[in-house]
Amino acid sequence: MHGQDLTSEVIFGLGWLYLLLAVMNGIWTYRAYMAGPARHDHESGEKGHEGEHWEDGPSLAYTTVWSIISMGYFLVAVAHFSGTSDPEAFLIRMPEFVKSAVDRLADPALYFAGSIIAFVLVVVLRRYLINPTTAWVLLNISVVFMALSMTDYDFRQIVGKPDNVPIVSMLFIVGYFTWLYFRRAVDNDDRIAAGKSLYEQEDNDKVLVWPDLVYTELICMVALTALLVVWGIVLQAPLEEPASAVKTPNPSKAPWYFLGLQEMLVYYDPWMAGVVLPSIILVGLMALPYIDFNKRGNGYYSFNERKFAVLTFMFGFLPLWIGLIILGTFLRGPNWNFFGIYEPWDPHKLEVLNNVNLSEMFWEKMGRTPPVAPSGSGAGTQFLYIMLREWLGLVLVLAYLVILPPLLAVTIFRKFFARMGFIRFFVLANLLLFMACLPIKMLLRWSFNLKYIVAIPEYFFNI
């Protein structure tokens, strides 16, 4: 395994990445210098829009630190380019103790909990995150982490796969747009709190459709086409062996945008995870404009004015969709086992996943075997026996869907119910409950090894 651990080609490529980082940070330093020390020299009068976030403009110390960092990147890049004759002896790589520590944390429950915590932190600490310097530091850290991880063979196998390239870029794009949203929203929230006019009104950047917009679109079109052509030529489509009905690739991964659904299938029956829940996601997204009763926050960024809408959507999108795509891409290996990002994909990795149905648990607790219809009994008798066997799960599921919405209406969603009316509220409540059923089932699986709450394989009905 270690023979192919690090090649001079990889080292060379990483050199380019560090050079890019050096240039990016050089530009950042230059920008800070022009906004800070240089401006003070020239006594330029008006504060630009960016100036608001820089206070008095970056200090000389700030500029100096970033110039040193840029130089550091440059030196690292030079070290990669000059290289050594023996790639194995190359020193700039992810330390082994970091790798083993990260791999030890590889666990779906930990990962999911971590993604929820990260989501909460992003929301709570949004005031710090929107600072451009914070964002820039985070970007640097994530790129350096990727670059160091690329020195690991197993990580490279995943990230270097041509069809995983969009996922890596997606991570950064999602991060950027989330950051952008919070930056604009917090800015507007401050303006609203101070009674000032909104950013969208004040900094009205309306332009003419012709020529401004059309030209911008044309340029974007040309640039994107060029990018796609280059991409299509440089990164070859990953063609695999001819399809065979009896041989499934191991692991068998869905296209990256469906990995969230595939992860859902681990916890649910295909009928639920493949048909019911995706349909509800689609219909629910379509229903959003009709459910939303909050007239504020329309046409401008805001967090405080639409907390519920923003948090609900973000929870569904970031931890439940993007988070599961990352999980499916980087952390699922052969036999759909869970692997750390630096862990070799061992098809014989043993995970204890003995799952039991709720009815089995129940009847075992009662010290009895589950009721089985006497052989040769009619369909009606069998149905009754099945209902008797699964009564607890059925009651629980019905209670979840029938009792919880009214309960929510009179407790935490009392105001919502009053403002939304009966139908809209119950649509909302049911959509929320269906969204919550994925994390709930995940938790049940991890904590109780629960397979199905209602398990009626006789009728292909499992929840």
Next chain:
Amino acid sequence: MAEIPDRKNMTTADILAFCRAEVASAQSSAPEAEPAAEASADEEAWEVAEESAQAEAPAAPAKKPTSTKDILAAARASAAGGGDKPAEKASAKPPTAKKGAPAAKPTSTKDILAAARASAAGGGDAPAAAAKPAAAKKKQQAAAPAAAGSGEKPSVKEMLAAFREERSAPAVAEDVPEGEKRPPKMPVPPRKPKKKPLPEPVAQDRRAFLAALLVIPSAFAAAWVMLATTTAAWGLALLRFALPNVLVEPPSKFKIGPPGDYDFGTVSTKWKAERGIWVVHTDRYKGKNVIVALSTVCTHLGCTPNWLEGEQKFKCPCHGSGFYVDGINFEGPAPRPLERHGIAVAADGMLEVDKSIKFQEEMGQWEDAKSYVEV
């Protein structure tokens, strides 16, 4: 409120309705109809009255027109269609056709036609209420030719006659004294069909088009029939495609060698690629020493699991379902055990697998003797 009758917009159906109403009104006694309020005493009129109470308001002054002014006011109110509702609302909410409401003194063919329409909407007994004797007289004149020859279904000839009658009517209208003339026609919002749906009044040029439709309905019918036939033919051809003459696949029954080939406690994967079965010799399931043929299709989403010798389990690469050597599901999301195929010892002592039948454990079918060979 009654609409302004629009001569030009009369359709054949309207004329017919009018003629029928005429017959009905001739039978009923005229005085019975006297005041509009009495008319509303009968059930259907009540319904109308309930529907738009405001419609009553303009009807009331219309009952006893004392001056030209009143008549004009009533006419305008009726044209606006909304009684005391503001005129701008009238366009948003088209008034329903009312009977009993039209001006108490129908003075022209217009009024007569309005009565006819109202009768069509109201089921025939309202016109009596609406039409004053004076109007009835005129109506008798107008409808005489049609009424004379009318059976249940008037012939085209009669319809044409009625139509011509209507066309000649403007001259009658001109004769009406200046003061009694109705104000210029106002835009009439479309009516809601009441009990019997009224045909929409169509413009003259559109009527030509509709007439063309009457003349050549067969062309449209033919087009639809042809479309339906073609679609059906394509559908059948598709169905036929699903039932090929020759099926290029191995026969569902095949021999896999003598039972002795399959040692106890082993899983043979040699038929997996070709036939899609694992041959398993085990006594794990209820302690019976049997050879079974397990299907290689995962019961979760249909992927093909792999047999892991070291772990002694079948493991699916798609969502991590795991099955014991006997096919019982124990890990991952698979809701039920792997399926068994039919297996038996043939006459020549060879094991013969029948893939056309399957046995599901959760249905209790593994008890079936055809699902295993006891060793």
